[in-house]
Amino acid sequence: xxxxxxxxxxxxxxxxxxxxxxxAKDIKKDDLDFxxxxxxxxxxxxxxxxxxxxxxxxxxxxxxxxxxxxxxxxCLARGADEAFQIWSDEMEGGDGYATASVLASFINGRPHDxxxxxxxAEDDGAGQLGGMLAEMxxxxxxxLASRIEVQDKKVAFVRELEGGLYEAMEMDLPCLIAVATGLxxxxxxxxxxxxxxxxxxxxNLGTGELGVGADxxxxxxxxxxxxxxxxxxEGEGAEIVKGKPEEVAARLAEILKEKGAIA
Amino acid sequence: MNILxxxxxxxxxxxxxAIAFIILFLSISFFFYVMYRRINLLRKAAPDPRxxxxxxxxxxxLVYGFGQWRQPRYLxxxxxxxxxxxGFIILSLRSLTxxxxxxxxxxxxxxxxxxxxxxxxxxxxxxxxxxxxxxVIAMVRRAVFHPARYDHPGTIGxxxxxxxxxxxxxxxxxxxxxxxxxxxxxxxxxxxxxxxxAATLASMFMPTNSMPTLNFLxxxxxxxxxxxxxxxxxxxxxxxxxxxxxAIPNVFFSxxxxxxxxxxxxxxxxxxxxxxxxxxxxxxxxxxxxLDFYSCADCGRCSxxxxxxxxxxxxxxxxxxxxxxxxxxxxxxxxxxxxxxGRSERKLVGDIITxxxxxxxTTCGACEAECPxxxxxxxxxxxxxxxxxxxxxxxxxxxxxxxxxxxKGNAYGAMKSKRSAWTKDIEEFQIRILEEGEHSDLxxxxxxxxxxxxxxxxITKSFARTMKRANVDFAILGPDENDSGNEVRRLGEEGLxxxxxxxxxxxxxARSFNEIVAFDPHAFNVIKxxxxxxxxxxxxxQFLARLLSNGDLSLNGGYLRDRxxxxxxxxxxxxxxxxxDEPRRVLKAIPGIRYQxxxxxxxxSFCCSGGGLLLWYENEEEKERMGERRVKMAMEVGxxxxxxxxxxxxxxxxxxxxxxxxxxxxxxxxxxELVDRxxx
Numbered sequence: 001x002x003x004x005x006x007x008x009x010x011x012x013x014x015x016x017x018x019x020x021x022x023x024a025k026d027i028k029k030d031d032l033d034f035x036x037x038x039x040x041x042x043x044x045x046x047x048x049x050x051x052x053x054x055x056x057x058x059x060x061x062x063x064x065x066x067x068x069x070x071x072x073x074x075c076l077a078r079g080a081d082e083a084f085q086i087w088s089d090e091m092e093g094g095d096g097y098a099t100a101s102v103l104a105s106f107i108n109g110r111p112h113d114x115x116x117x118x119x120x121a122e123d124d125g126a127g128q129l130g131g132m133l134a135e136m137x138x139x140x141x142x143x144l145a146s147r148i149e150v151q152d153k154k155v156a157f158v159r160e161l162e163g164g165l166y167e168a169m170e171m172d173l174p175c176l177i178a179v180a181t182g183l184x185x186x187x188x189x190x191x192x193x194x195x196x197x198x199x200x201x202x203x204n205l206g207t208g209e210l211g212v213g214a215d216x217x218x219x220x221x222x223x224x225x226x227x228x229x230x231x232x233x234e235g236e237g238a239e240i241v242k243g244k245p246e247e248v249a250a251r252l253a254e255i256l257k258e259k260g261a262i263a
Numbered sequence: 264m265n266i267l268x269x270x271x272x273x274x275x276x277x278x279x280x281a282i283a284f285i286i287l288f289l290s291i292s293f294f295f296y297v298m299y300r301r302i303n304l305l306r307k308a309a310p311d312p313r314x315x316x317x318x319x320x321x322x323x324x325l326v327y328g329f330g331q332w333r334q335p336r337y338l339x340x341x342x343x344x345x346x347x348x349x350g351f352i353i354l355s356l357r358s359l360t361x362x363x364x365x366x367x368x369x370x371x372x373x374x375x376x377x378x379x380x381x382x383x384x385x386x387x388x389x390x391x392x393x394x395x396x397x398x399v400i401a402m403v404r405r406a407v408f409h410p411a412r413y414d415h416p417g418t419i420g421x422x423x424x425x426x427x428x429x430x431x432x433x434x435x436x437x438x439x440x441x442x443x444x445x446x447x448x449x450x451x452x453x454x455x456x457x458x459x460x461a462a463t464l465a466s467m468f469m470p471t472n473s474m475p476t477l478n479f480l481x482x483x484x485x486x487x488x489x490x491x492x493x494x495x496x497x498x499x500x501x502x503x504x505x506x507x508x509x510a511i512p513n514v515f516f517s518x519x520x521x522x523x524x525x526x527x528x529x530x531x532x533x534x535x536x537x538x539x540x541x542x543x544x545x546x547x548x549x550x551x552x553x554l555d556f557y558s559c560a561d562c563g564r565c566s567x568x569x570x571x572x573x574x575x576x577x578x579x580x581x582x583x584x585x586x587x588x589x590x591x592x593x594x595x596x597x598x599x600x601x602x603x604x605g606r607s608e609r610k611l612v613g614d615i616i617t618x619x620x621x622x623x624x625t626t627c628g629a630c631e632a633e634c635p636x637x638x639x640x641x642x643x644x645x646x647x648x649x650x651x652x653x654x655x656x657x658x659x660x661x662x663x664x665x666x667x668x669x670x671k672g673n674a675y676g677a678m679k680s681k682r683s684a685w686t687k688d689i690e691e692f693q694i695r696i697l698e699e700g701e702h703s704d705l706x707x708x709x710x711x712x713x714x715x716x717x718x719x720x721x722i723t724k725s726f727a728r729t730m731k732r733a734n735v736d737f738a739i740l741g742p743d744e745n746d747s748g749n750e751v752r753r754l755g756e757e758g759l760x761x762x763x764x765x766x767x768x769x770x771x772x773a774r775s776f777n778e779i780v781a782f783d784p785h786a787f788n789v790i791k792x793x794x795x796x797x798x799x800x801x802x803x804x805q806f807l808a809r810l811l812s813n814g815d816l817s818l819n820g821g822y823l824r825d826r827x828x829x830x831x832x833x834x835x836x837x838x839x840x841x842x843x844d845e846p847r848r849v850l851k852a853i854p855g856i857r858y859q860x861x862x863x864x865x866x867x868s869f870c871c872s873g874g875g876l877l878l879w880y881e882n883e884e885e886k887e888r889m890g891e892r893r894v895k896m897a898m899e900v901g902x903x904x905x906x907x908x909x910x911x912x913x914x915x916x917x918x919x920x921x922x923x924x925x926x927x928x929x930x931x932x933x934x935x936e937l938v939d940r941x942x943x
Contacts, residue, residue, distance in 0.1 A: 012670075015677045031680065033670055078655075187655025188662050191669070191758025195535050 001056025001150065002111045003047045005080070006103055006133070008037040009064035009071055010123040024228045036071040039118025043179045045186040047116050048079030050150050056113075057081045061106055063091060063099045069202060076197040077189045088206040093219035096128035101221055103129075104136035105212040106205070112137075114155060115176040119143045130178035141176040142169060146183045266449035267478040268368035269485040283365030283489070290493035297500045297597050298508075304546075304553060304595045310529045311549030313516040320515050323637075328514040333635040336867075337564060340404075343397050344635075347432075350394035351507070357387045357439070358492055365489065385458045388443070392461040395436040398429045412563025415585060421503070421561065428504050431495045438491060440465035441484035445477045501597065503588070506560040510636045513558040516551050517637035522792035522839040524752050525549075525642045527649060534757065541649025541755060543612045545591055548643065555638040556591060559584035565630030565640070570870040575886040577619035580630040580640045586615050612647050619884065621647045622658050625877055626753045627834040627870035641753070648755030660881040661754060669759055672745040672766070673711035674876055682709075683741040685720045692731055696741035702775035703738035705730070708800075710786040711746045712875075712910050718917070719910040725939035726782050726803060732942060733815045737780070743770045747781075749789035749835070750875030764789070768796050780806050782935050784835035784909045785874045791840070802836060803935050804908045808845040811852050820855040822940040827857045829902035831893065831916065831931075832868035833909030846908045846934050853941055859900045869893050871919075874911030890919030898929060905931040 011032040021028045047058045060075040061084045062068050072083035086102055094102075107115065115134070120127045127143070134141030146166070147158040150173075159167040160180055171177075207217065215221060239255075241248045256262045270279050326332045331348055334341035356372055363370030375383050405413060405425060415421040444465025447455060456463040470476055499507050506513075527534035527541065529549070534540065542548055548556075565580040566572045572579050590611050609615055624644045631640055651657060657665075664674035671679055686694040697703050707730070713723040730737045745766040752760035767790075771779070781787045782803035790800045801809075810816040830850060836842045843865050850856060863869045872889035873880070893916060897905045907913055916931040932940075 012676075015675070015681075031678070033678065035670060185659060186662070188652065188657045188665065189655060190652050190756055191762060192535050192540055192653060193655070195758065 001050065001054055001113050003050060003056060003058045003114045003116060004107055004110075004112050005040070005044045005047045005058065005060045005075070006115065006117045006129070007040045007044065007060055007062040007064075007068075007071060007075060008118070008121045008123075009034055009062055009068035010037045010121055013123070018231065020229050020231060024230065025226050026229060034067060036074065037118055037121045037123075039120055039122070039179065039181055041118075041186050042181050042183055043116040043118050044075045044078055044080065045184050046148055046179060047114075048187075049184060050114070050148070051079060054150055059084070059110070061086065061103065063087065063094075063102050066204070072202050073194050073197060074189050076200050076202075077193040078187065083200070083202045084205055085202055086205045086210065088217075090207065090214060090218045090220075093222065094217060095222040095224040096126050097132055097223045098217050098221035100129050100132040100136055101216040102210065102212055103133055105210045107133075107137060113173045114150065115139070115174070117176070117178045119178040119180055127178075130176055134176040137174075137176070139174050139176055140171050141178065142171060143178040144180045145177045146180045148177060148179070148183065266446050266474075266481050268364070269482045270365055270368045270370075272478075272482045274486075280366045283362075286489065286493065287362065287365070290497060294497050294500070297497065300595070300597050301500055301505075301557065304591060305550040307546045308548055308550040308553050309542075309546070311525075311551045312529055313551055316519055319519060320517075323517060324511060324515050327635070327637065328511045331635070333633070336633065336635075340410075340562070343401055343404075346393055346397045347401075350390045350397070353387060353390045354394070356383070361439075361442075361485065361488060361492075364485070388459045388461045391436045391439050392464070395433055395440075395461075398433040398436070402426060402429050402433075410563075412567040412581075413561065414563070415561070415582070416579065417582065418585060418589060421585065424503050424561075427498070428495070428502070431491055431498065434491045435488060435495065436461075437465075438484045438488035441480050442488060443484075445469060445481035445484060449474065449477045449481070500557075501592070503559065503561045503585075505557045506636065509554060509558040510560075513554055513636050513638070516554065518639050518642070520792070521841075522788050522835075524645050524793060527646075527757055539650070540653040540757070541651070542643070542646040543610065543650045545587065545594065545611055547612075547650075548587075548646065552639065552643055552646075553587075553591065555643075556584050556588040558636055559588065559638055560636075561585060562635070564633045564635070565638070568629040568633045568867065570627060570629065570872070570889045570892070571623045571625060571885075573869075574889050574892060576623035576882055576884050577617060578623035579620075583616055583620065583640065583643065584638060587611065590615055612650060616647065618651060618656065621651065622661075622880070623882060623884070625834070625870050625873035625889075627873070628838040629834075629867070629870065632838050632866045645753055645755055648753075649757060650755075652755040657754070658880060660879050661876060664876050664879045665751070665754070665756060665759065668711075668746050668748075668751060668763065668876075672763065673715055674746065674879065675711060675715040677715045679742050682714045682744055683739060685709075685714060685723055686727075686739075688720070689724055689727060691728075694727055695738040697738035697774050697776070699773040700775075701738070703736050704777050705735055705737040705806075706771070706774065706776040706779045707737050707739050708747070708779050708781040708786055708790065709739055709744065710781065710783050712783060714744070716910070716914070718914060722782055722910055722913070722933045722935050725933070725936045729807070729816075729935065729939050729942070733810050738776075740767075740770050740774075745770075747783070747786035747789045747875075749785035749793070750873075750877060752789065752793060754876060760793075764794050768794060771798055772796070782908070782910065782933070783874070784833045784840070785911070788835040788839055802840075802842060802845075802908070804836065804842060804846040804849060807849045807934065807938055811849060816938070817943045818853045818938065818941040819943045820853050820941070822937065823853060823856060823904060825855070825857060826903040827859050827901050828904045828906055829859050829861050829897050829900060830864070831861070831871070831897070831905050831907040831912055832864055832866075833874075833907060833912050834868065834870050835874065836908055837868055838866055846906075849934060849938065850906060853937075859902055861896050861900055861902070863896060869896060871907075871912045871915035874909060878911060878914065888915070888919055888922065890915035891923050894919045894923050894925060894929065898925065903929055905929065906934055906937055907931060908934040 011029050012035045016032055019028045044060060051058050058080040059082050060072060060080045063086045065087050072085060076083055086106060117130045130143055131141055144159050145157045146160040149156045154170050154172050156170045157177060161167055241251045272279055274282050331345045334344050360372055440461045443462035447462045448466040448469045499505055563581050569580055621644060626641050667674050667676040683696055709723055712719045745763040748760045748763040778799040778801055779790060780801050784802060787800055787802045790798055830846060870889055871893055905916055913931055913933050920926055920929055
């Protein structure tokens with residue numbers, strides 16, 4: 001069982017004051033901390049748990065600059081056998097399509113039965129990569145898996161749909177599954193766990209090693225053109241409802257009706 | 264006619280001294296064999312240096328061991344225990360004498376002769392009567408009143424142990440009385456009741472003129488006494504009553520480093536290189552911790568005071584000792600030739616001591632403050648957490664805050680650069696950020712909570728204003744400060760603790776200051792007790808008390824307006840660091856203050872549910888929040904203002920006031936805020 005997990009290295013915007021960079025094509029990222037995309041954390045954990053159950057080899061890969069080594073080490077500490085970092089300066093400015101092209105050329109050259117990604121990334125939330133990567137590899141794919149069970153030559157999984165519905169499906173291997181958050185309980189990775197995998201080398205692959213053309217990567221390989229990024233205009237401010245609980249509740253219901261949230 | 268002495272009375276034709284020798288030899292041999300097996304397990308356990316500072320240890324043995332100092336914390340049971348213990352000491356000489364009388368009818372302990380021996384006989388006789396009465400009271404107490412702390416939830420076979428020992432001790436007293444009573448009767452002496460009340464009492468039931476009966480009672484009483492005595496001796500190390508032997512050593516070897524957590528493993532240069540981190544099985548504990556298990560007398564005072572136990576969490580400290588001792592006796596038994604640790608499928612850590620128990624602890628230390636013989640729990644809990652942490656098994660609610668500390672140096676997930684953002688709210692003056700190489704008299708360690716939690720920022724600002732008004736030269740570290748790491752260490756993430764503490768230590772060492780001041784007792788504790796480099800650190804309450812005594816601060820009662828005030832002792836200020844007096848001194852300096860102490864105060868203070876990262880911890884078992892319980896305790900004594908000296912107590916209690924619907928009736932405030940609002 002060869003499992004490849006694709007990881008994304010994203011800026012942590014949760015507690016930051018965001019500003020738009022000059023040119024208005026992106027946010028300013030210089031002061032931001034970067035971290036593993038939370039959805040991908042569930043993907044690597046799932047891979048580690050599958051390996052613990054049925055055996056095999058887990059490979060993690062990320063198209064991200066050098067600083068992402070922390071993230072890849074954390075994946076190794078979680079149970080991955082090897083990690084690859086893919087980056088060259090020309091990859092700057094790529095979109096989901098460009099990243100998928102790079103990943104496809106990485107994966108094509110090596111054995112793979114199951115490819116796992118997160119369904120979305122917390123930064124742009126495009127949710128494109130899984131589907132496009134599967135298409136480029138010529139394998140079936142599914143998204144939002146909330147349970148995965150690997151069987152002989154196929155994989156059974158459950159998708160979470162809207163309205164509390166679940167959809168149970170099967171796919172033949174090899175295939176790609178983009179996972180939902182909450183499909184497992186990711187283990188905690190301690191400082192010591194990371195220290196234990198400190199000696200594992202993480203190869204850095206550039207365009208040359210992958211044999212992917214310059215027109216496929218970065219800005220040149222992107223199919224999305226960002227016109228403008230701007231911060232949402234500041235709102236009017238919140239109304240704080242005060243009084244006894246019953247009065248507050250009544251006023252709240254009134255507001256919700258006024259705004260059309262409830263009938 | 265003289266009564267027959269046991270040593271002169273052959274049994275089934277065999278001379279008594281020979282019988283005495285055989286019985287003594289067999290029982291002493293067996294006793295030492297069992298002791299050898301028990302000590303052998305200690306030798307398999309992890310190392311633990313416990314021979315430092317012998318004078319303090321001897322003092323502890325005198326005060327808490329022989330002095331029984333903690334016993335009267337439970338007054339009734341404590342008095343009973345002190346009487347039993349005193350009886351045990353007095354009667355040990357009697358027991359030695361009686362053993363000798365099996366060999367010679369005139370045997371005496373060298374100095375117990377003449378008038379001393381005469382006096383001892385009387386003291387001993389009173390003691391026998393007192394011990395017998397105490398045993399009866401203790402049995403009735405258990406049988407009729409069933410104190411809940413004596414229960415053993417989730418285990419079997421412990422209910423009768425107490426009755427067995429009390430029964431054995433009673434039998435010892437009664438046989439002694441019969442032995443002496445028969446001799447008294449035979450001697451024909453009368454009017455001895457004031458000197459030998461127990462013997463007189465026994466003799467009242469004996470016939471006056473039947474010498475054979477008296478001989479039988481005297482000799483028979485003697486041998487049953489000896490058999491019960493040696494039986495008791497051998498029962499001790501196979502039951503909870505091992506404490507009779509191990510309690511004094513346990514006090515001698517008790518932990519002298521209060522407030523600090525033990526290293527992962529003693530005597531290891533780099534714990535990171537260890538095969539396993541933390542404790543997963545019995546022999547992973549240190550020998551002292553196993554001695555703790557041996558020594559627990561199941562009195563349940565720890566669990567009775569444990570806040571986690573009180574609100575229905577899975578933890579009962581006593582049961583950790585009881586279950587671990589059961590496990591030890593099962594896996595390292597007296598008679599197997601080779602110990603078989605793997606013969607039960609159930610693992611000590613995980614199955615027998617569950618993860619729920621291990622994470623339920625707030626490390627408040629109430630159990631350790633209560634235990635009459637200094638059994639430790641916090642280090643054991645932390646050792647077991649270290650193991651779970653190493654496997655990645657930690658409660659989900661704690662993962663995120665820990666990851667945030669790893670990434671950003673604070674559990675709030677805020678950017679490092681914003682650590683001093685709160686200073687912008689103070690317009691009247693500038694707060695200095697101490698740069699490398701600079702000096703300030705005081706270094707104000709704000710910690711993550713004071714930097715990022717909006718409610719706790721209010722304390723931070725109050726403290727800054729107070730220092731400014733008292734003309735103190737102070738500064739903060741700003742973005743160079745990291746989380747103090749108190750809870751990081753106590754949750755078992757030793758690597759992360761090393762990371763944050765070494766960062767702070769580097770920052771301290773690059774600057775010059777006279778002392779560090781912190782208003783969070785957790786930060787104060789960890790810098791004082793856990794950081795490997797010594798720094799002079801004081802708590803805000805100590806600092807305020809000092810300002811008052813120097814006359815740099817004067818207070819008025821304007822803010823309190825005649826409301827009744829109570830003080831909540833934070834665990835890491837009081838129990839862990841012994842600071843009870845200074846906060847109260849500050850409070851009592853407010854003119855006209857109406858102060859009322861809660862029932863649970865000082866070392867019996869009731870934890871609000873824990874500080875630091877425990878603010879994020881979600882427990883599913885508890886039926887009530889600890890803070891809610893605490894608010895009720897404050898209201899019971901008519902308090903309208905709860906003053907505390909810990910930001911996390913403040914947050915927990917403030918929440919609890921809201922959830923119990925007591926907003927407007929009672930208020931909680933930090934000592935620092937109260938001083939800020941009461942300055943004249």
